[in-house]
Amino acid sequence: xxKTVLTAPIAALLLLSCAEAPQEKGKEITYTPQAAYNPxxxxxxxxxxxxxxxxKLSPEEWDAIPWTTDFVDIEGDKRPKPLLxxxxxxxxxxxxxxxxxxxxxxxxxxxxxxxxxxxxxDNDFExxxxxxxxxxxxxxxxxxxxxxxxxxxxxxxxxxxxxxLNNWEFAGMKSAVxxxxxxxxxxxxxxxxxxxxxxxxxxxxQVARGKEKPVPGEHIRTNFSRVEWTTDIQDxxxxxxxxxGEDKIREYNWVWAPTGVINIHxxxxxxxxxxxxxxxxxxxxxxxx
Numbered sequence: 001x002x003k004t005v006l007t008a009p010i011a012a013l014l015l016l017s018c019a020e021a022p023q024e025k026g027k028e029i030t031y032t033p034q035a036a037y038n039p040x041x042x043x044x045x046x047x048x049x050x051x052x053x054x055x056k057l058s059p060e061e062w063d064a065i066p067w068t069t070d071f072v073d074i075e076g077d078k079r080p081k082p083l084l085x086x087x088x089x090x091x092x093x094x095x096x097x098x099x100x101x102x103x104x105x106x107x108x109x110x111x112x113x114x115x116x117x118x119x120x121x122d123n124d125f126e127x128x129x130x131x132x133x134x135x136x137x138x139x140x141x142x143x144x145x146x147x148x149x150x151x152x153x154x155x156x157x158x159x160x161x162x163x164x165l166n167n168w169e170f171a172g173m174k175s176a177v178x179x180x181x182x183x184x185x186x187x188x189x190x191x192x193x194x195x196x197x198x199x200x201x202x203x204x205x206q207v208a209r210g211k212e213k214p215v216p217g218e219h220i221r222t223n224f225s226r227v228e229w230t231t232d233i234q235d236x237x238x239x240x241x242x243x244x245g246e247d248k249i250r251e252y253n254w255v256w257a258p259t260g261v262i263n264i265h266x267x268x269x270x271x272x273x274x275x276x277x278x279x280x281x282x283x284x285x286x287x288x289x
Contacts, residue, residue: 034260035075035076035258035259035260035261035269036076036260037268037269039257039269039270039271039272040068040069040256040257040271040272041271041272041273041274041287041289042066042068042090042222042271042272042273042274042287043066043273043274043276043284043285043286043287044090044091044092044097044220044273044274044275044276045064045065045066045091045276045278045279045280045281045285046091046092046093046276046277046278046279046280047061047065047091047092047093047098047279047280048061048064048065048279048280048281048282049061051091051098051196051198053174053175053176053196053197053198054176054178054196055176055177055178055194055195055196056178056194056196057089057100057102057194057196062089062091062100064280064281065089065090065091065100065280065281066089066280067087067088067089068087068088068089068090068224068256068271069087069256070082070085070086070087071085071086071087071224071226071254071255071256072254072255072258073252073253073254073255073258074225074253074254074255074258074259074261074262074263074264075258075259075260075261075262076258076259076260078260082228082252082254083228083252084103084104084105084106084228084254085102085103085104086101086102086103086104086226086254087101087102088100088101088102088224088256089101090222090273091280092275094213095198095200095201096172096198096199096200096201096202096203096204097198097199097201097204098196098197098198099127099195099196099197099198099199100194100195100196100197101125101194101195101224101226102192102194103125103192103193103194103226104191104192105123105181105190105191105192105193106189106190106191107186107189107190107231107238108123108145108179108181108182108183108184108190108192108193109122109123109145109183109184109186109231109238110122110123110144110145110146110148110183110184111144111146112144112146112148113146113148114148115148115149115150116149116150116151116152116166116167117148117150118150119142119143119144119148119149119150120142120227120251122144122145122146122148122227122229123144123145123226123227123228123229124142124143124144124226124227125142125143125195125224125225125226126140126141126142126143126224126225126226126227126264127139127140127141127142127197127222127223127224128140128141128222128223128224128225128264128267128270129141129199129204129220129221129222130220130221130222130267130270131204131205131207131208131211131214131220131221132207132208133219133220133221135156135157135221135267135268136155136156137153137154137155137156137207137208138153138154138207138221138267139151139152139153139154139170139204139207140152140153140154141170141173141197141199143175143177143195143197145177145179145183145193146177146183147175147176147177149175151168151169151170151173152164152165152166152168153165153168153207154265157265157266157267158263158265159265170199170200170203171200171202171203172199172200172202172203173197173198173199173200173203174197174198175195175196175197175198176195176196177193177194177195178193178194178195178196179192179193180192180193180194181193184238186233186236186237186238187236201213201214204220214275215275216275216276216277217274217275217288218274218275219272219273219274219275220272220273220275221267221270221271221272221273222256222257222270222271222272222273223255223256223257223264223267223269223270223271224255224256224257225253225254225255225256225264226252226253226254226255227251227252227253228251228252228254229249229251229252230242230243230244230249230252256271257269257270257271272287272289274287274288
């Protein structure tokens with residue numbers, strides 16, 4: 001192999017060129033502050049009774065199953081607490097995983113009826129699942145108060161230019177919405193709307209090669225989001241308006257696990273859901289980090 005030897009003048013020239021690289025004097029480097037890393041945790045117990053997917057959180061089905069912590073603003077402590085309470089529950093059986101959410105809402109409305117449309121243009125509820133626990137190959141589900149759904153697969157977060165499969169489907173999924181009040185009626189005041197979702201293990205774990213379902217003690221990275229638009233009643237219809245004190249129309253993003261910025265697609269900040277082998281209501285399983 002031919003050996004290259006640098007003469008003294010060439011070596012000196014190289015060192016000088018490195019030393020004299022242009023520098024901007026007095027320029028301060030600033031870094032974007034990172035949100036505090038404190039993902040919420042949840043122990044997911046076996047379902048104590050068969051669950052009928054009708055959108056109602058029936059006591060015999062759900063009372064023994066613990067709530068998550070209340071949802072907060074996606075930016076965390078930088079923003080006030082949400083105006084309306086949102087919290088969720090999770091459970092499972094041999095066939096798959098069940099999700100339930102209860103959302104306070106004085107005016108329940110929805111407009112979108114096309115499957116796989118951009119559901120968050122309405123008020124909606126969203127589920128994010130990363131069964132591989134690696135921030136890649138994760139699943140997204142959205143539903144509005146009309147029961148219109150959008151499900152999709154992402155190979156990695158948007159910041160990394162992912163493959164986004166909009167026509168991907170949760171095969172075997174069941175869902176239902178219940179409105180405690182009247183839908184799309186501005187003349188009265190509603191109480192809440194709730195959602196129940198069942199997703200088979202085969203759909204959740206089709207992104208994890210060679211795996212059919214989780215084992216007790218295993219974690220599934222999970223997040224939930226509630227999109228809430230500020231509205232006013234004009235000519236008997238709900239019309240989007242700016243949040244009080246702001247000029248432009250935008251949505252609230254209320255989530256279980258805040259990311260510190262208005263971007264839910266940061267799976268490293270999502271919550272940890274630990275699978276327990278106990279039936280809900282028969283004892284507690286400690287969460288293990």
